[in-house]
Amino acid sequence: MDKIKTLADLKKIRERVQAKIDLREKSENTENMVQIKVGMSTCGISAGSKETMSWFLEHLEENGIQAVVTQTxxxxxxxxxPTVEITKPGREPIVFGKVTPRKAEEIMQKYLKKDELVEGILPANYDTIEGIK
Amino acid sequence: MKDLSSHILDIVQNSIRANARRIGIELEEDLLRDRLTVRIEDDGDGMDEETLRRVRDPFYTSRTVRKVGLGIPLLTQNAERTGGSVTIESALGKGTVLTATFTHSHLDRPPLGDIAGTLALLTAANPEREFVYRHTSGKGEYRFDTREVRQLLGEVPVNDPEIVRAIRELIAENVSEISEEG
Incomplete structure (x- = not known):
């Protein structure tokens, strides 16, 4: 692929992505996308959250997962x-801890693709007894 | 923090939490004066005098989930050990300007790191905010403005993985051309 050096080069990419999005919107609703939030504060950044976020952005497509990746x-x-909060459409969010790119791969293959839970889930959104009542 | 790009990513989080709409990140490499300056400027809520005084204290944070706030102390430590410093100017309702200076050639100066990846992630993760990056050196100047990018993209989302990759490459190409670093 040619180098991307100017905004004009970026525009060419835009055209290609636009075509891809047009195809996608015919078959899927964007509201039904998975939400992936990567913790991006001092503690997260020094533990490598930037690499984790990049990993998700780079590997979603090849795994066939439609998701919005943001930071928290x-x-x-x-x-x-690094912690990552994943919300599947219509589900409660789940927070995973120590998500290195390697752990991210496991989450991708198990939770995102097959709906299997993996080790390392943090009790971030557990209801208290009062909450359940 | 291993490099300056991580510090930038970290300090910008403060601007985001202060509800900034527009965040300027400036990096100046001045080999004649042997200085590297990082300036982060936002139009967020700003801080009153009391907060501004406490912001360098590692045991001060505006968060409630933990009791320490290490972003600014870590940056200050890294700047000071190269003979540089960190200054912060702020007023309520006026936004904040943080300036960190380093001795460019100092052995302990953190490397620039992945500036392009940091800016690409910030752009992707904060589609509602504007970022302007300006990098100057003896070799020239590069400016990256998310408003220009967004205008060009139109309805194509700035956080589409392929776009994020392209933005990262765009910045990396331009920064590598003017950076004074190895």
Missing amino acids: GCMGHCSYE
């Missing part, structure tokens, strides 16, 4: 960074 702040689980 620190949730207080600093010793378990």
Whole structure:
């Protein structure tokens, strides 16, 4: 592929992506996309959250997962960074801890593709007993 | 923090939490004065005098989920050990300007790191905010403005993986051309 050096080069990519999106929107609803939020605060960044976020962005397509990848702040689980919160459409969010690119691969193959849980889920959104009542 | 790009990513999170709409990131490499300057400027909420005084204290944070705030102290430590410093100017409602200076040739100066990847991620993760990056050196100047990118993209989302990859490459190509680093 040619080098991307100017905004004009970026525009060429835009055309290609536009065509791809047109195809996609005919078959799928974008509201039904998976939400992936990567914790991006001091603790997350120093533990490698940037690499984790890049990994998701780069490997979603080849795995056939449609997702929106964004960032979030620190949730207080600093010793378990990088943390990633994943929300499947219509489900409760799940927070995974120590998500290195290797762990991200496992999450991709198991949770995102086959709906199997993996080790390392953090109790970030557990209801209290009061909450359940 | 291993490199300056991580510090930038980290400090910009403060601007994001202060509800900034527009964030300027400036990196100046001045080999004549042997200085590297990073300036992060936002139009966010700003801080009052009391907060501004405490912001360098590692045991101060505006968060409630933990008791420490290490972003600014870590940056200050890295700047000071190269003979540089960190200054912060801010006022409520006026936004904040943080300036970190380093001795460019100092052995302990963190490398620039993955500036392109950092900017691409910030752009993708914050589609509602504007980022302007300006990098100057003896070799020239490069400016990246997310408003230009968004205008060019139209309805194509800025966080489409292929677009993020392209933005990263665009910045990397231009930065490598003017950077004074190895």
